[in-house]
Amino acid sequence: EAQVTQNPRYLITVTGKKLTVTCSQNMNHEYMSWYRQDPGLGLRQIYYSMNVEVTDKGDVPEGYKVSRKEKRNFPLILESPSPNQTSLYFCASASLQGSNTEAFFGQGTRLTVV
Amino acid sequence: AQSVTQPDIHITVSEGASLELRCNYSYGATPYLFWYVQSPGQGLQLLLKYFSGDTLVQGIKGFEAEFKRSQSSFNLRKPSVHWSDAAEYFCAVGAPTYSGAGSYQLTFGKGTKLSVIP
Numbered sequence: 463e464a465q466v467t468q469n470p471r472y473l474i475t476v477t478g479k480k481l482t483v484t485c486s487q488n489m490n491h492e493y494m495s496w497y498r499q500d501p502g503l504g505l506r507q508i509y510y511s512m513n514v515e516v517t518d519k520g521d522v523p524e525g526y527k528v529s530r531k532e533k534r535n536f537p538l539i540l541e542s543p544s545p546n547q548t549s550l551y552f553c554a555s556a557s558l559q560g561s562n563t564e565a566f567f568g569q570g571t572r573l574t575v576v
Numbered sequence: 577a578q579s580v581t582q583p584d585i586h587i588t589v590s591e592g593a594s595l596e597l598r599c600n601y602s603y604g605a606t607p608y609l610f611w612y613v614q615s616p617g618q619g620l621q622l623l624l625k626y627f628s629g630d631t632l633v634q635g636i637k638g639f640e641a642e643f644k645r646s647q648s649s650f651n652l653r654k655p656s657v658h659w660s661d662a663a664e665y666f667c668a669v670g671a672p673t674y675s676g677a678g679s680y681q682l683t684f685g686k687g688t689k690l691s692v693i694p
Contacts, residue, residue: 504686
């Protein structure tokens with residue numbers, strides 16, 4: 463089954479404690495991306511990647527890091543989480559081949575930073 | 577950079593009534609356009625997409641959307657709403673960037689929450 467898998471689904475952490483949210487896709491997609499969803503703000507892009515070792519900032523990259531060492535994985539790293547990073551996070555992937563550019567989303571990771 | 581505006585934050589309709597959710601985009605060329613639905617506690621599910629060709633696009637769950645280039649719009653419609661359609665709906669535009677071949681960026685609107693009265 464084609465899917466994007468995020469882990470964990472729910473996470474509570476303390477300010478300043480480094481954490482990683484994993485994202486994995488099994489569709490051999492080139493494009494992967496992280497979004498955060500906040501009430502009244504919709505989805506905002508944090509980082510995206512067009513392929514292995516190719517990443518770029520989205521609209522709200524501050525406080526986040528990503529890496530793309532393998533095509534299937536795109537972890538989101540918070541080196542020093544702060545309460546304003548409490549949010550619902552979504553990972554997405556998409557093919558860049560032809561016109562089949564719809565994005566597939568993971569189930570989301572709800573992060574609370576206290 | 578492209579942008580998406582969904583003018584309506586919250587819409588309430590009666591079950592069986594027709595529905596239209598508005599979406600306007602800003603982009604210099606013809607973008608890829610999408611509508612996603614998010615049910616409470618769930619991820620996003622693609623309803624329909626427009627890449628080129630016929631400007632009236634049919635999607636899942638009885639939804640359709642029409643691309644109007646002159647109005648930079650991609651409004652979502654459904655002739656008869658069901659209670660299970662209550663959710664949040666996101667319009668998105670996908671457009672190539674100019675930072676390299678194959679660059680691609682997906683931008684979302686802020687969403688429209690749909691409530692359905694039985």
